[in-house]
Amino acid sequence: MDVMTTADEHPVKSGGELSRLDAAAALATGDPAAAFDLLPWLGTSIDADAAARRFDAWGLSTVIDENTGTSVVAASVFRALHERAGIDARFPVGNAGLLHVYGYLLSTTPTPYGLKRERWLDGDLARAYGLAADAFLPWAVPTGETLLARVAAAAAALVERTPVRRQRVHDTEAVIAIGRAAASGPSALAYALINGGIQRLITTFPVASPAAVLDEVDAAAPRLRWNAVA
Structure with missing residues (x-):
């Protein structure tokens, strides 16, 4: 099995699954159904998350994307994801968890920070x-949980434990x-909005x-960040 070696020399397993993800992402814009077929875990995960109301x-x-001004998830992929999750949405605004977790996996649009899925x-x-x-x-x-469930658990705990900035943006x-x-290495940033409690x-x-x-945040007037929509 191939490995990707990160900065601290801890390998992250990839191999065939990564190759299938690359192939699915290349297909997704023109044929989202084919992308789902290549990644059986993707549809299964979305189904499980929808059933558990995790979205x-x-x-x-x-x-x-606020940095590039371009769409990082194609409209066809956006529609296919929301239809699978049973969520009503109109491009380009949709469910943040569905888009940032699963949509980014199928994105091939470069940003200043690389591909969103990395x-x-x-x-x-x-x-x-x-x-x-x-x-x-x-x-x-490994624990039987979907990627969305794992990410949400980590991010929600971080928001609860170490909020470093709170900003009022209108009613949010x-x-x-x-x-x-x-x-060592990078830190994790989690972002959440509170509206109506x-x-x-x-x-x-x-x-x-x-x-x-934080310097950038403090230097600007309060606003929604990181592609959030109230």
Whole structure:
């Protein structure tokens, strides 16, 4: 089996599953059904999350990336994901968990920080949360939990434990949490919105310099960030 070696030399298993993900992502824009066929765990995971109402814990997000101004999830993929999850949505705004977790896996659009799916594959974010490097591999279900369930558990705990900024944006409170359980490497950032007393997750990703992120936040007027939609 092939491995991807990350900065601290801990290998993250890949091999055939990664090749299938690459092939599915290449097919997804033109034929989302074929992408689902290549990745049996994807549809099964979305079905399980929908049945357990896990998408309810997530807010809304646009797939128009704030850094590039382009869509990082194709409209055809957006529609296929929401139809599978049984969620009504109109492109480009949809369920943040569905898009950031599963949609990003099928994204081939480059951003200044690389492909969006790398956060689930390279092990950096998982280790920042104090988890095994392969804890967020989407096809690996060591505890029987879907990727969405694993990500939500980690992100919600971080928001509860270490919120570092709270901002009021009209009727919404935005919460930024940052933490690092690993001895070295990037930190984990989790972002959530609270509206009407209900907190919903938006996203989580690794950050190399928490200080730089917070300096940027503090220098600007409060606004929704990281593709969130109230």
